[in-house]
Amino acid sequence: MTSTPPLPAWGTGGGENEPLLTVEDLHVEFTTRQGVVKAVNGVSYALRAGETLAVLGESGSGKSVTAQAIMGILDTPPARIPKGRVRFRGTDLLRLSEDARSQFRGRRISMIFQDALSALNPVFTVGSQIGEMFQVHQGVSRRDAERRAVELMDRVRIPGARQRLHDYPHQFSGGMRQRIMIAMAIALDPEVLIADEPTTALDVTVQAQIMELLAEVQRESGMGLILITHDLGVVADVADKIVVMYGGRVVENAPVHDVYRSPAHPYTRGLLESVPRIDRKGRELYAIAGMPPNLLDMPPGCAFAPRCPYRQDNCVTDPVPLYRIGATRGSACHYWREVLDGGHG
Amino acid sequence: MGRYLIRRLLQAIPVLLGATLLIYAVVFALPGDPVASMFGEKRMDEDIVNIIREQYHLNDPFIVQYWHYISGVFQGNFGRTFAGVEVSEIIAGKFQVTLNLAFTALVMEAVIGVGLGLYAALRRGRAQDTLVLASTLVLISIPTLVTGFVLQLLLGVKLKQSTGIEIFPVAGVSDGLRSYLLPAFVLAGTSIAYLTRLTRTNLVETLRADYIRTAVAKGMPRRRVIGRHALRNALIPLVTYLGADLGTLMGGAVITETIFNLPGIGQELFRSVYERQQPVVVGIVTLLVLVYILANLIVDLLYAVLDPRIRYE
Numbered sequence: 001m002t003s004t005p006p007l008p009a010w011g012t013g014g015g016e017n018e019p020l021l022t023v024e025d026l027h028v029e030f031t032t033r034q035g036v037v038k039a040v041n042g043v044s045y046a047l048r049a050g051e052t053l054a055v056l057g058e059s060g061s062g063k064s065v066t067a068q069a070i071m072g073i074l075d076t077p078p079a080r081i082p083k084g085r086v087r088f089r090g091t092d093l094l095r096l097s098e099d100a101r102s103q104f105r106g107r108r109i110s111m112i113f114q115d116a117l118s119a120l121n122p123v124f125t126v127g128s129q130i131g132e133m134f135q136v137h138q139g140v141s142r143r144d145a146e147r148r149a150v151e152l153m154d155r156v157r158i159p160g161a162r163q164r165l166h167d168y169p170h171q172f173s174g175g176m177r178q179r180i181m182i183a184m185a186i187a188l189d190p191e192v193l194i195a196d197e198p199t200t201a202l203d204v205t206v207q208a209q210i211m212e213l214l215a216e217v218q219r220e221s222g223m224g225l226i227l228i229t230h231d232l233g234v235v236a237d238v239a240d241k242i243v244v245m246y247g248g249r250v251v252e253n254a255p256v257h258d259v260y261r262s263p264a265h266p267y268t269r270g271l272l273e274s275v276p277r278i279d280r281k282g283r284e285l286y287a288i289a290g291m292p293p294n295l296l297d298m299p300p301g302c303a304f305a306p307r308c309p310y311r312q313d314n315c316v317t318d319p320v321p322l323y324r325i326g327a328t329r330g331s332a333c334h335y336w337r338e339v340l341d342g343g344h345g
Numbered sequence: 346m347g348r349y350l351i352r353r354l355l356q357a358i359p360v361l362l363g364a365t366l367l368i369y370a371v372v373f374a375l376p377g378d379p380v381a382s383m384f385g386e387k388r389m390d391e392d393i394v395n396i397i398r399e400q401y402h403l404n405d406p407f408i409v410q411y412w413h414y415i416s417g418v419f420q421g422n423f424g425r426t427f428a429g430v431e432v433s434e435i436i437a438g439k440f441q442v443t444l445n446l447a448f449t450a451l452v453m454e455a456v457i458g459v460g461l462g463l464y465a466a467l468r469r470g471r472a473q474d475t476l477v478l479a480s481t482l483v484l485i486s487i488p489t490l491v492t493g494f495v496l497q498l499l500l501g502v503k504l505k506q507s508t509g510i511e512i513f514p515v516a517g518v519s520d521g522l523r524s525y526l527l528p529a530f531v532l533a534g535t536s537i538a539y540l541t542r543l544t545r546t547n548l549v550e551t552l553r554a555d556y557i558r559t560a561v562a563k564g565m566p567r568r569r570v571i572g573r574h575a576l577r578n579a580l581i582p583l584v585t586y587l588g589a590d591l592g593t594l595m596g597g598a599v600i601t602e603t604i605f606n607l608p609g610i611g612q613e614l615f616r617s618v619y620e621r622q623q624p625v626v627v628g629i630v631t632l633l634v635l636v637y638i639l640a641n642l643i644v645d646l647l648y649a650v651l652d653p654r655i656r657y658e
Contacts, residue, residue, distance in 0.1 A: 106564030120556055170653075
């Protein structure tokens with residue numbers, strides 16, 4: 001059995017490079033008829049100003065739930081946060097009252113969602129939905145709010161912004177709708193933007209444009225960006241760091257290039273190998289065998305063990321810490337060395 | 346929009362014609378002889394009977410009778426009762442009473458139904474919510490006949506006896522709006538219960554929508570999230586229900602007007618059916634159909650105002 005000391009809570013080091021936002025040992029559970037679903041089990045990650053953190057994982061891995069816990073937009077009940085912290089510039093958001101909390105939403109931390117059509121209110125014009133940010137948060141007049149909405153629509157490059165101010169969401173294309181979401185999210189110059197699968201519902205060409213826009217907006221404002229996705233292709237160009245989640249836990253945590261060069265967790269490796277590549281044309285595409293874990297009944301050991309080609313007997317029974325495997329890397333696999341070496345099961 | 350309006354109004358014509366024909370046929374098919382009923386217990390005089398039958402075209406076949414009636418209607422003549430009174434005269438005064446009653450009921454329905462539904466939706470799963478759901482279910486299951494007499498007794502008679510002041514008059518329309526309160530509540534009872542449940546369900550559903558999550562993520566205060574973002578969307582189906590219900594309320598007035606002795610068209614309709622006053626029955630029902638058509642038209646137009654995704658051309 002490998003015994004490397006577990007990685008301490010991620011990114012708690014002080015100094016000038018103090019993180020903007022840290023998630024520490026976060027647990028989220030949902031009470032359902034079938035029982036308690038442990039959607040997030042001790043997730044930790046950190047985001048610095050100007051940095052892009054990609055959170056990667058399949059449906060049900062807990063990546064969106066973590067983001068919603070950061071925003072404070074989980075429905076409680078059924079959701080419950082029994083343990084953990086979300087620190088924003090040192091303040092633990094989870095300890096704040098709902099009133100104090102809402103001061104952060106939209107102003108300092110904002111969020112965009114996967115499906116912009118359903119995320120925009122169908123009965124209000126886009127101008128009023130963007131302008132609302134200024135009216136409610138800054139108390140500006142309706143007229144000024146409209147003027148600033150036009151500026152924002154120009155900034156996210158919606159053609160003919162002034163004429164389209166009074167159009168409704170359904171009158172825009174998918175890409176334009178997501179631009180409107182982005183305009184709303186960056187209205188008040190937030191320090192952190194969480195993008196929850198922002199391109200999943202879009203055409204491939206539009207996906208690239210939206211990612212470009214996000215990168216550009218981030219460059220200009222210096223905000224931290226948390227990019228939640230299940231698409232490895234999206235991540236490579238824009239992310240600085242990657243957090244890979246599986247079964248409500250972080251299984252790998254590393255700078256983006258390290259992950260692409262040499263993944264340190266069997267799940268990450270599986271994900272990379274299941275991306276279609278031109279140089280492997282003609283060969284059968286790799287697929288990770290088995291099914292995602294049942295969050296109602298999690299094994300005491302590694303959640304990925306049933307699907308893992310590196311599995312040993314102790315994987316199922318021994319809890320796996322996030323092993324520190326480098327200065328800025330972590331892997332939640334007892335056999336990360338074998339994975340790193342590229343040996344294949 | 347203009348063309349849509351014209352098309353809808355033109356569509357109303359065959360509907361109205363069909364409705365009058367149908368009602369005319371139904372009243373025609375009723376057993377019994379209207380002329381005979383005029384004589385009551387007295388012996389019928391053959392000559393007088395024949396004169397009356399001739400005068401009211403009662404000896405003609407059904408379709409000819411209908412033709413006489415409908416051509417009169419197009420000339421603004423809704424016919425006369427057997428006693429010789431103009432039908433339009435009878436209806437005009439009584440229609441106002443029923444209209445007052447139905448609109449009072451509609452306002453009560455909208456205010457109480459939406460208010461109570463909102464209250465329950467915001468306390469979903471808690472005791473208050475369960476209480477609202479249970480009491481509306483009870484209200485739905487009790488017939489208007491029962492709530493009418495019970496409330497008339499309790500809030501009308503008993504309350505007056507114990508306090509000495511008449512808060513809710515039990516009959517007639519001599520006290521203005523006050524005379525309508527109790528009957529309107531009785532009339533609206535079932536509708537209030539339905540609307541409450543509809544509002545609750547709709548709002549609970551809407552509060553789960555993605556755009557509500559967006560509004561919260563934008564840092565909007567709870568009042569704005571519910572009062573603007575959610576309610577505006579949840580209102581759309583409620584308006585449909587309310588509009589369609591105006592027709593139901595006017596029809597339902599038959600029982601309520603009888604219980605509270607309100608001189609409206611409901612009471613008149615009941616009496617006219619009993620007396621086989623064909624022109625009165627057809628006139629009233631046609632009027633009800635017209636109200637129904639107009640209410641639905643207004644609902645459809647409101648729909649386009651409330652939901653920008655709907656456009657008419």
